[in-house]
Amino acid sequence: MLNTATKSEAPGTEQELTDGFHLVIDALKLNGIDTIYGVPGIPITDLGRMAQAAGIRVLSFRHEQNAGYAASIAGFLTKRPGVCLTVSAPGFLNGLTALAHATTNCFPMILVSGSSEREIVDLQQGDYEEMDQLAIAKPLCKAAFRVLHAQDIGIGLARAIRAAVSGRPGGVYLDLPAKLFSQVMNADAGQKSLVKVIDAAPEQIPSPSSVKRALDVLKSAKRPLIILGKGAAYAQADEAIKNFVEKSGVPFLPMSMAKGLLPDLHPQCAGAARSTVLKEADVVMLIGARLNWLLSHGKGKTWGEAPKKFIQVDIEPKEMDSNVEIVAPVVGDIGSCVSAFLDAMGANWTAAPTDWLSTIAKKRDDNVAKMAPKLMSNASPMDYHGALGALRAIIAERPDTIFVNEGANTLDLARGVVDMHKPRKRLDVGTWGVMGIGMGYSIAAAVETGLPVLAVEGDSAFGFSGMEIETICRYRLPICVVIFNNDGIYRGTDVNSAGDDPATTVFVKGSRYDKMMEAFGGVGVNATSPDELKRAVNAALDSGKPTLINAVIDPAAGSESGRIGNLNPQSVLQKKK
Numbered sequence: 001m002l003n004t005a006t007k008s009e010a011p012g013t014e015q016e017l018t019d020g021f022h023l024v025i026d027a028l029k030l031n032g033i034d035t036i037y038g039v040p041g042i043p044i045t046d047l048g049r050m051a052q053a054a055g056i057r058v059l060s061f062r063h064e065q066n067a068g069y070a071a072s073i074a075g076f077l078t079k080r081p082g083v084c085l086t087v088s089a090p091g092f093l094n095g096l097t098a099l100a101h102a103t104t105n106c107f108p109m110i111l112v113s114g115s116s117e118r119e120i121v122d123l124q125q126g127d128y129e130e131m132d133q134l135a136i137a138k139p140l141c142k143a144a145f146r147v148l149h150a151q152d153i154g155i156g157l158a159r160a161i162r163a164a165v166s167g168r169p170g171g172v173y174l175d176l177p178a179k180l181f182s183q184v185m186n187a188d189a190g191q192k193s194l195v196k197v198i199d200a201a202p203e204q205i206p207s208p209s210s211v212k213r214a215l216d217v218l219k220s221a222k223r224p225l226i227i228l229g230k231g232a233a234y235a236q237a238d239e240a241i242k243n244f245v246e247k248s249g250v251p252f253l254p255m256s257m258a259k260g261l262l263p264d265l266h267p268q269c270a271g272a273a274r275s276t277v278l279k280e281a282d283v284v285m286l287i288g289a290r291l292n293w294l295l296s297h298g299k300g301k302t303w304g305e306a307p308k309k310f311i312q313v314d315i316e317p318k319e320m321d322s323n324v325e326i327v328a329p330v331v332g333d334i335g336s337c338v339s340a341f342l343d344a345m346g347a348n349w350t351a352a353p354t355d356w357l358s359t360i361a362k363k364r365d366d367n368v369a370k371m372a373p374k375l376m377s378n379a380s381p382m383d384y385h386g387a388l389g390a391l392r393a394i395i396a397e398r399p400d401t402i403f404v405n406e407g408a409n410t411l412d413l414a415r416g417v418v419d420m421h422k423p424r425k426r427l428d429v430g431t432w433g434v435m436g437i438g439m440g441y442s443i444a445a446a447v448e449t450g451l452p453v454l455a456v457e458g459d460s461a462f463g464f465s466g467m468e469i470e471t472i473c474r475y476r477l478p479i480c481v482v483i484f485n486n487d488g489i490y491r492g493t494d495v496n497s498a499g500d501d502p503a504t505t506v507f508v509k510g511s512r513y514d515k516m517m518e519a520f521g522g523v524g525v526n527a528t529s530p531d532e533l534k535r536a537v538n539a540a541l542d543s544g545k546p547t548l549i550n551a552v553i554d555p556a557a558g559s560e561s562g563r564i565g566n567l568n569p570q571s572v573l574q575k576k577k
């Protein structure tokens, strides 16, 4: 519908007019973008108001970084670009971390920021929030555009949408200088300048020869393995992936956000035999997973001595050979590639050798049995396993719940303990292991899916986005936040031996995060045992009321996780002491 601004008043020349504000909103609506995550302020306050009045859902956050994380995960969940709207310079910079995160994680997102006047910025004459935002955004995103004239708004947004979702998805920056919003033009011409993006992410069909090559290598394997990454989860080709994995009979290892693509309790799941399968596999097929640090770059002791052949399925041709030789690259969108495999496999595909399957089954059963008694712990204060055991049972009973997870121990242990049963239900820190995604992800997950959300947060991780519990309460979202509170980062027991200041990794002891939630009208609960925790989470998920549970974890529980290779070195001198 025409979203006219006003009528011109010159006698005898009356005509409908529109302006930059209205055209941005019309362009978003025309392209099915019905939700904006952002923080209002100069110069986009009216844009938010008018978008809301025009029927777009506008969620106002307390900090742009959290709005940005929300937009990024909205993109992952929907395959449409999540939109984050910010003010100029500081607001833009606050949103930029999330834009870079979206790009790194291959989530489609558009950061739309107001900016100050080009003429003044370029001459560096000291405008309000002066900054060359386009130049700063460029290296951190997949594409960056600036629109200077109202008649180019349609094209600008179309380019942003297409860049965000086509090929390998990523973050896009769209710069809207303040002056643009008040540029007036004839409404008809304005509407005609809008662009509806047709087939924004066209299928990319793999070449038949690459499909055959990959299947020949897979067939030749004695100890094959499929690794599913979050690219596979993003593809929303769930049935085809499940059929392919089952038809192949090959064990699969899900990366953390691919958990649930096939259930973690599936007989072919090798998640609980991770070290064994990485070391011993002779052929590894990566589907939407990259050989980055999370997979030790495909080499070194994680991968054992046995020679390996890698097959890689990815939409991005440049991903191939990025760390090790890929003997069978298959370039295309995951859905098309997996369907092509299914078509080409024929009826007499033989499953993986049984001795390989039984080696994995034995290791998996051993690891599961080793963990089982720890999950029964009803200690108070809780340890990680006791608390996670309670949450694992809840997710098993409520498999549609979206499980958001960040922290150090809270992340590392929940990844293994809490089985996922359905695709795209586990959302976590992603490629950068970034702390701070928690509340933004939870809000977008609730808004985009309408499903209940359980966010399990380390006490440190929560701090990065904690103020957004007010946002959760304001929009009355069905989000239950559980804070694993052990009084610090890794542990709450570190001591500063050199002075009166607290140690660098500890927080105020016995903090009651639940009281924060009560301040905003949400439900706050202090849980000191797994039974109490379970009751409180079930009550929250039943009621759908915004809830925050302060789960009291033993400050001595937890270890210094996050020492990944040489990334977090310990001082040799200190060790010698």
Ligand SMILES: CC(C)(COP(=O)(O)OP(=O)(O)OC[C@H]1O[C@@H](n2cnc3c(N)ncnc32)[C@H](O)[C@@H]1OP(=O)(O)O)[C@@H](O)C(=O)NCCC(=O)NCCSC=O
Residues within 6 Å of the ligand: 256, 271, 272, 273, 274, 275, 276, 293, 294, 295, 367, 368, 371, 407, 408, 411, 412, 415, 416, 417, 429, 430, 432, 433, 434, 561, 562
């Ligand atoms: C790179 C990693 C995937 C590698 O982790 P690993 O510890 O090697 O593997 P995990 O998958 O976590 O599994 C650990 C072990 O648990 C086993 N495992 C897994 N699932 C289960 C179940 N359900 N039951 C029993 N045992 C299990 C698995 O086989 C491994 O044992 P074995 O097979 O016996 O080895 C991970 O470190 C990771 O995702 N890190 C991200 C960390 C991060 O982003 N942190 C943010 C910064 S924190 C701030 O400082």
